[in-house]
Amino acid sequence: MYWGKILHIDVSERKTHVQYVDEEWLRKYVGGVCMASRLAYDNIPVGADPLGPENALCFANSVFSGTIVPVGTKYAVATKSPETGFLGDCLAGSYFAAAMKRAGYDGIVVKGKADRPIWIFIDDDAVYFNDAADLWGMETFPTEEAIRAKVGDERVRACTIGPAGERLVRFANLTNDRGRQAGRTGPGAVMGSKLIKAIAIRGTKPVKVADPQDLLAMSQKLAELAQTTKTEKYRILGTPANVLNMNRLGILPTRNYQQGEFEGAEKISGEYMHEHYTEKAVACAGCPIACEQVTHVKEGEFKGARTSVDYESLYALGSNCGVDSMAAIIAAIERCDLYGMDTLSTGVTISWAMECFQRGILTKEDFDGLEPVWGNGKAVVELVRKIAYREGIGDLLAEGVKRAAAKVGRGSEHFAMHVKGLECCGYDARGMQTFAVGCAVGTRGPCHNRSLAYEPDAKGEVDRLKAGPERGKLAKGTEDFAGVFDIMMFCKFIRGCFKDIWSEIPQLYTYTTGFAMTPDDLRQLTERSWNIKKAFNIRHGWTMKDDWLPPRWLKDPLPSGGSKGAYVKEDDLRMMIQSYYEARGWTPEGMIPKEKLISLGLDDIAEDIGV
Amino acid sequence: MVTQFQHIVCDPTKCVGCGYCELICAMTKHQVFDPSLSRIRNVRIEPIVMLSVSCRMCNDAPCVLACPRNALTQDPEKGIIRVDEDKCDGCGWCIEACDFGAIVLNPNTKRVEMCDLCADLGEPQCVLYCEKDALSLSAPEVVAQKTRREVVSKLLQELVSGS
Numbered sequence: 001m002y003w004g005k006i007l008h009i010d011v012s013e014r015k016t017h018v019q020y021v022d023e024e025w026l027r028k029y030v031g032g033v034c035m036a037s038r039l040a041y042d043n044i045p046v047g048a049d050p051l052g053p054e055n056a057l058c059f060a061n062s063v064f065s066g067t068i069v070p071v072g073t074k075y076a077v078a079t080k081s082p083e084t085g086f087l088g089d090c091l092a093g094s095y096f097a098a099a100m101k102r103a104g105y106d107g108i109v110v111k112g113k114a115d116r117p118i119w120i121f122i123d124d125d126a127v128y129f130n131d132a133a134d135l136w137g138m139e140t141f142p143t144e145e146a147i148r149a150k151v152g153d154e155r156v157r158a159c160t161i162g163p164a165g166e167r168l169v170r171f172a173n174l175t176n177d178r179g180r181q182a183g184r185t186g187p188g189a190v191m192g193s194k195l196i197k198a199i200a201i202r203g204t205k206p207v208k209v210a211d212p213q214d215l216l217a218m219s220q221k222l223a224e225l226a227q228t229t230k231t232e233k234y235r236i237l238g239t240p241a242n243v244l245n246m247n248r249l250g251i252l253p254t255r256n257y258q259q260g261e262f263e264g265a266e267k268i269s270g271e272y273m274h275e276h277y278t279e280k281a282v283a284c285a286g287c288p289i290a291c292e293q294v295t296h297v298k299e300g301e302f303k304g305a306r307t308s309v310d311y312e313s314l315y316a317l318g319s320n321c322g323v324d325s326m327a328a329i330i331a332a333i334e335r336c337d338l339y340g341m342d343t344l345s346t347g348v349t350i351s352w353a354m355e356c357f358q359r360g361i362l363t364k365e366d367f368d369g370l371e372p373v374w375g376n377g378k379a380v381v382e383l384v385r386k387i388a389y390r391e392g393i394g395d396l397l398a399e400g401v402k403r404a405a406a407k408v409g410r411g412s413e414h415f416a417m418h419v420k421g422l423e424c425c426g427y428d429a430r431g432m433q434t435f436a437v438g439c440a441v442g443t444r445g446p447c448h449n450r451s452l453a454y455e456p457d458a459k460g461e462v463d464r465l466k467a468g469p470e471r472g473k474l475a476k477g478t479e480d481f482a483g484v485f486d487i488m489m490f491c492k493f494i495r496g497c498f499k500d501i502w503s504e505i506p507q508l509y510t511y512t513t514g515f516a517m518t519p520d521d522l523r524q525l526t527e528r529s530w531n532i533k534k535a536f537n538i539r540h541g542w543t544m545k546d547d548w549l550p551p552r553w554l555k556d557p558l559p560s561g562g563s564k565g566a567y568v569k570e571d572d573l574r575m576m577i578q579s580y581y582e583a584r585g586w587t588p589e590g591m592i593p594k595e596k597l598i599s600l601g602l603d604d605i606a607e608d609i610g611v
Numbered sequence: 612m613v614t615q616f617q618h619i620v621c622d623p624t625k626c627v628g629c630g631y632c633e634l635i636c637a638m639t640k641h642q643v644f645d646p647s648l649s650r651i652r653n654v655r656i657e658p659i660v661m662l663s664v665s666c667r668m669c670n671d672a673p674c675v676l677a678c679p680r681n682a683l684t685q686d687p688e689k690g691i692i693r694v695d696e697d698k699c700d701g702c703g704w705c706i707e708a709c710d711f712g713a714i715v716l717n718p719n720t721k722r723v724e725m726c727d728l729c730a731d732l733g734e735p736q737c738v739l740y741c742e743k744d745a746l747s748l749s750a751p752e753v754v755a756q757k758t759r760r761e762v763v764s765k766l767l768q769e770l771v772s773g774s
Binding site for chain 1: 740
């Protein structure tokens with residue numbers, strides 16, 4: 001449902017106001033990533049310093065939050081990323097999103113900078129600015145628990161930062177409901193720069209929908225399908241099931257992407273984890289799948305570590321650091337979660353530092369006596385801590401791999417694995433050439449989740465080891481498909497349960513809001529969303545050279561395994577990028593024609609940046 | 612206290628904490644998605660403790676005894692507690708008397724509500740909608756029988772299967 005209300009909070013002035021948005025606006029921007037990106041476009045001025053008071057954290061809810069629509073209780077948050085300087089759009093699920101809905105807001109925009117650490121309490125219609133002196137320094141989930149205890153009501157949900165966000169670690173995240181994170185591109189650093197420790201919400205309003213009977217029936221069907229083989233991977237092993245698959249394909253990032261297969265893959269596989277470490281699979285609010293694999297280390301030097309494990313964390317802090325000790329990886333992930341840092345960027349930055357050590361670019365002295373040889377799990381866990389507290393070499397690494405490599409130099413830029421400043425993700429693009437173009441053009445950097453362009457490669461729809469002129473178009477298609485999930489805010493793990501998202505999702509939207517939506521409306525919506533995101537980037541200085549890949553993927557062929565010899569040829573990449581721009585209706589320079597923006601109803605943006 | 616009536620039983624090993632039961636209860640009873648109006652409540656103690664709690668239909672239910680206005684009566688056959696809305700004034704004595712926190716004060720009507728097993732619909736809707744089969748309509752003795760059978764089968768697996 002919609003409330004037609006966006007709450008604006010200025011923490012410098014300690015003032016709030018409500019922006020009322022009408023039906024036309026709501027139907028145009030709908031929710032999730034599209035609404036959050038529009039709010040970011042409108043509220044973040046050109047030239048804003050990502051860590052300055054003029055940057056804004058723009059939350060937008062799912063239209064389905066708080067209802068029984070499966071996996072639809074999620075929120076998006078968009079901001080100017082301190083890693084990329086472009087749009088950072090993140091998603092997270094669970095009860096915080098439901099609380100935001102029940103408090104009566106479709107979106108929340110937070111800007112300014114407090115004069116001392118505060119936590120914001122949105123108590124339905126009231127907003128309180130509370131002193132956070134006693135919370136500052138606390139880890140993420142304990143902060144949420146402490147706030148609940150202060151208010152004395154279990155219904156209070158909070159999105160918090162940990163020590164990493166407080167210290168402006170560029171890849172710090174926002175954490176809610178213990179294990180849910182708005183994870184990538186550094187929104188936690190933005191919140192930390194505003195001296196906001198947490199945004200807590202108590203919502204007590206009922207959520208009404210236009211057509212409860214039909215919505216229930218359709219939701220129940222989806223929830224039942226979510227118990228079948230269509231989600232089996234996620235329910236039983238969770239995303240860690242990917243480890244062995246990626247290893248077989250030869251694209252499991254290993255030792256900072258020096259290899260694509262890992263001799264210790266079995267020991268960090270989903271299967272091994274399930275047998276030895278998984279305690280239980282748990283769910284986000286309103287999710288009938290329950291993919292979150294909570295693991296527990298019961299003995300040894302990492303005894304007591306307990307957290308949920310996903311593939312991306314597993315490869316980044318595992319194979320990519322040469323670590324084959326599941327216990328050490330779990331400990332490193334738990335630390336990242338409690339300090340409030342993105343496990344991917346943390347792992348990829350540490351692996352870069354380990355390669356610097358391997359090549360003698362950084363020495364034992366630089367690491368304060370640590371010996372970060374490949375596989376030294378204990379050193380990885382210690383480096384995670386050093387980054388969060390910016391201690392010793394952690395201060396350098398907290399800047400992310402792009403800035404760290406620029407500072408250290410001496411050839412380390414060659415293996416600084418990032419695009420636009422965001423660290424690479426868990427599929428080596430050399431062995432997935434459709435995904436290679438997806439990584440290059442991604443508005444927030446290289447992202448499996450936003451792009452989904454690995455799917456044609458992984459499913460064998462194309463020859464994944466060869467580039468082709470059609471790949472740009474394919475990457476545009478998977479982005480649009482992913483966009484639907486990110487705007488309507490379904491977790492992508494339910495995607496196999498839809499027969500046809502273009503007709504079924506509009507149906508759910510109409511049952512929920514009472515507003516009509518056709519399949520064509522939905523296609524136009526996801527296009528609109530991608531164009532707003534791109535327009536934000538153009539406005540904040542994007543040029544064509546930002547759509548590119550790290551040197552290693554262009555120069556170093558994979559040495560062994562299922563993708564042996566593969567690399568991305570520069571000419572191929574140029575060709576695929578052109579085919580992507582063409583499919584999007586953009587100019588060969590990647591700019592957006594005025595007519596394109598006007599056809600999407602974005603006339604004002606056409607004025608700003610259209611060509 | 613002795614419990615023999617059937618009530619909603621939640622299996623904590625199956626419950627994933629999704630909160631569907633709360634949503635479906637509030638929708639069934641009040642046509643809105645509002646966990647505050649749900650008569651079953653999901654308790655989630657991170658990271659893995661998840662269990663839904665609702666009226667356990669106690670014998671000689673303390674809530675009935677506690678009510679100073681005699682607004683609560685217990686169905687002798689099914690154990691369901693009924694609220695006389697004219698007598699109830701929302702004082703909350705029953706809520707405090709309940710050992711399980713299973714009674715809800717409706718903030719709109721200022722009357723208490725508790726699980727009635729969706730008697731008018733034939734079956735509890737939360738059980739119907741629980742995709743993880745964590746909820747069932749059962750009684751302690753039935754649960755105990757099932758547990759005993761499972762544990763004995765496990766202990767003597769070879770004899771049971773005849774191999």
